[in-house]
Structures are given as C-alpha cells and as structure tokens.
C-alpha cells in the first residue's frame with residue numbers, strides 16, 4: 229500500500245506557509261505542493277512590491293508641498309522611473325528570499341507541481357497519486373481579466389506583470405477602483421504617468437459609507453481623472469488602447485486591469501469531493517475551523533474567497549494547520565475586521581461596515597481633517613472619518629475613513645472595537661497634543677454629544693475651544 233500522509237498542503241503562499249508552521253509542530257509526515265514560483269503572492273507581486281511603489285510615488289509627490297514649507301527648487305527634482313522600478317524589484321527579491329527560508333530546507337516534503345484533487349484524501353501531482361488523512365487547500369487567487377478584452381498582453385498589465393516593467397508608458401488607464409486599483413492608480417499617477425481611472429461600483433476601495441467614498445473620490449479626482457460607475461470596454465486602436473465607459477473615452481498606451489481576483493480553483497477538482505458547490509464553484513468553508521463541509525479537507529487564504537487579505541490568509545492557514553492535525557476541529561474566533569487601502573490619505577474600514585449597519589439604529593460621529601491642527605502643520609489636511617456606535621451604550625461598532633495616518637488610527641480603532649470599548653472609554657484615553665488622533669477625538673466627541681447625558685466626567689467632555697491649534 230502506498231504511503232498515506234497525515235497532511236498535504238496545496239499552495240505555498242501566506243496561508244499555506246502559516247499552515248505549514250502548525251503542521252510541522254505536530255507531524256513530520258506531510259508534503260507541501262506548490263505550482264509556479266515559490267515565495268508567496270504577497271512578497272512577489274502583492275502587498276510588498278505595491279507598497280514599495282507607493283512609497284516612492286509618495287516621496288516624489290511630497291515635492292508639491294515644498295514651496296509652501298519654504299523649500300525652494302522642487303521644480304528641479306526629476307524622477308527616474310526605471311530606477312524606481314529597479315528598487316521595487318531589488319527589495320521585493322529580498323522579501324521573497326526571506327519567505328523562501330521557510331521552504332528551502334523541506335527537501336522531499338516540498339514538491340513543485342500543480343495538484344488536482346481525485347477525491348477526499350486523494351490528489352494527483354506530476355502524474356503521481358498521493359494520499360492523505362487531511363488536505364489543506366491554500367491555492368490563492370489570480371487577477372480577473374475579462375475574456376472579451378482582445379488586447380495584446382503587452383498592452384494589458386495586471387499586478388502580476390506591473391512590477392516587472394523596466395519603465396512605464398506616458399499614458400495609462402487603470403480599470404477597477406477596488407483597493408488595488410486605487411492604490412496603483414494613485415501611485416502610477418504620482419510617478420508621472422498620465423493616468424485615467426475607471427471604476428464600475430458605486431463606491432471605491434471597498435468603502436461602503438457613501439460619504440467617505442465620495443470624499444476619497446474627490447481627493448483622487450484632484451490628482452487624475454476618475455470615472456466611477458461605468459462598465460469599461462477596450463479596443464485596440466492605432467494610437468494604443470481605447471477605453472470607453474459611458475460617455476467617457478480615452479486612448480492610452482497601456483491598461484492596468486484591477487477588476488478583482490478569482491480563487492485558483494479552476495481544474496483543482498473540487499467537484500470530486502462530492503459536496504455542493506456554489507455558482508463560483510466553491511464549497512462551504514466554515515470560517516472558524518476552515519473545514520470544507522464535514523470533510524477532512526480545509527481551505528484557507530484567498531482560495532476560499534472569504535477575506536482576501538494577508539493577515540486573514542495567515543490566520544486561516546494557522547487554523548487549518550491546527551485542525552488538520554486534530555481528531556476534531558477547534559473553532560477559532562476571528563479578529564476584528566480591518567482593511568486598509570494605502571492611498572494617500574489612507575482609506576480604512578474597521579469593525580462593522582456602514583453597509584452592514586445601515587437601517588439599524590446607530591449614531592455616527594464625524595471629523596473632517598481640513599482644519600485639524602497637526603494635519604494643517606504637515607499639509608496633510610484633507611479627509612474624513614466616520615465612527616459608528618450603539619445609541620444607548622455608546623459601544624463602538626465600526627468606522628470608515630479616508631484620513632491622514634488612517635492606517636494607525638485604524639489599528640487603534642480595531643483594538644477598541646475588539647475590546648467592546650465605548651465612546652466614553654475612548655475619551656478617557658490620553659490624547660497627546662498635537663497629533664492627528666485629536667481628529668479621532670473630535671469624532672468621538674461628536675458621538676458623545678449624541679449619547680444620553682452622563683454625570684461621569686472623562687476629562688475630555690469640554691466643548692471645542694474653536695481654535696485650530698488647540699482642537
């Protein structure tokens with residue numbers, strides 16, 4: 229009889245590697261299978277190279293504030309786009325190398341090849357059948373490109389190919405205004421490319437609060453033309469690619485497609501598990517156990533199409549790794565939802581989304597950053613933040629924002645929501661002066677003013693001073 233592994237992990241991305249860490253603690257009888265390059269999507273073509281590009285773009289963009297600061301000569305600064313992209317790849321290669329340390333020493337336990345399920349506990353890779361007591365599917369996702377777009381590959385980029393470019397052309401369209409589209413459109417524009425962006429949703433960057441989305445859209449629209457809400461069509465024309473959406477039409481050299489990502493499940497053989505699949509071809513996956521139906525099969529990371537974010541993929545892999553080595557699965561509580569789009573100002577969604585609360589009785593506290601003291605000092609005074617709270621208790625439920633240093637406030641808010649803190653609990657915190665978090669305090673005070681009056685002092689219950697330097 230052929231060998232039966234305790235666990236087979238399919239996919240060596242962030243979810244697969246988190247699963248591997250847990251599996252290795254409990255058994256040596258496992259195999260990790262990965263198709264294509266090793267080194268994770270995050271490090272190779274995702275989180276890390278995109279943030280490297282954004283950092284360079286924002287550093288160059290900052291020159292627009294120099295004159296006002298009294299720094300002369302900004303007009304003489306020039307951007308070497310090829311050097312920017314070389315740096316992206318150089319640092320990216322370092323990040324990839326560090327993820328490879330997790331798999332380089334695995335020897336025969338690591339197999340390169342495309343796995344295909346043959347049934348529960350059975351799969352095929354490189355023409356060989358392997359059997360396992362448990363299988364973890366962590367196959368990730370790929371960018372969606374409409375099949376009807378008949379545009380040559382060299383004119384159509386995705387984030388799989390963007391960071392490999394030696395340079396970028398003068399005119400680009402970005403189609404899709406989810407988190408990745410928004411981040412890349414702004415970065416590419418700030419790097420000097422003439423960008424036109426198209427979105428097809430009612431809001432952008434995953435926001436669900438229409439007011440926050442509209443501020444974000446307005447701020448982006450001051451940097452480059454943005455056309456939300458229309459389905460885009462592409463044609464090849466003599467001067468490049470023509471992008472049409474509604475009444476808008478633009479000719480560009482290349483198009484970055486950012487229309488979302490689809491789980492890598494095509495040809496994976498999920499139908500051979502003998503369970504119901506939804507219209508996307510996905511099975512039910514319990515988000516607390518990562519178990520597929522009641523089978524000894526677990527599915528984590530982008531592959532299960534639940535929350536396509538790095539820390540969630542790692543958590544899912546961790547849960548799957550533990551449960552695939554236990555006789556009965558443990559249910560794990562998931563973390564407070566937290567999603568950040570690294571636009572400038574940062575866009576973030578924490579806890580319950582506005583859309584999920586809409587229609588329920590909630591209070592909304594608001595701050596706008598135009599007059600916030602520290603934001604003005606740094607010429608970063610734009611954006612808006614909404615906090616959502618329960619009307620009676622004042623418990624914080626969620627937040628959406630497009631705000632300077634939003635990525636940090638988002639973490640503070642995730643902590644508060646995770647700990648079920650109330651508006652008054654938060655107002656008891658010290659707020660150092662002058663910091664951007666004082667803007668957050670303004671939104672908390674806005675909420676406190678709507679809550680039932682309370683005798684208790686929190687030392688922060690005074691009215692605003694109506695002086696920018698103090699509020």
Ligand SMILES: Cc1cc2nc3c(=O)[nH]c(=O)nc-3n(C[C@H](O)[C@H](O)[C@H](O)COP(=O)(O)OP(=O)(O)OC[C@H]3O[C@@H](n4cnc5c(N)ncnc54)[C@H](O)[C@@H]3O)c2cc1C
Nearest residue numbers: 239241242243263269274275343367368529530536537538
């Ligand atoms: C441009 C971009 C920017 C992003 N920025 C952020 C960010 O700032 N913050 C954040 O939290 N998230 C971000 N993400 C999302 C994050 O990168 C993903 O959620 C995460 O990397 C998913 O990890 P994973 O393990 O599910 O998949 P992956 O890392 O894609 O790993 C899956 C692996 O499985 C392999 N595979 C597929 N099919 C098979 C098969 N049949 N057999 C064997 N192997 C197979 C794949 O080749 C791949 O190596 C970004 C994504 C992109 C694309």
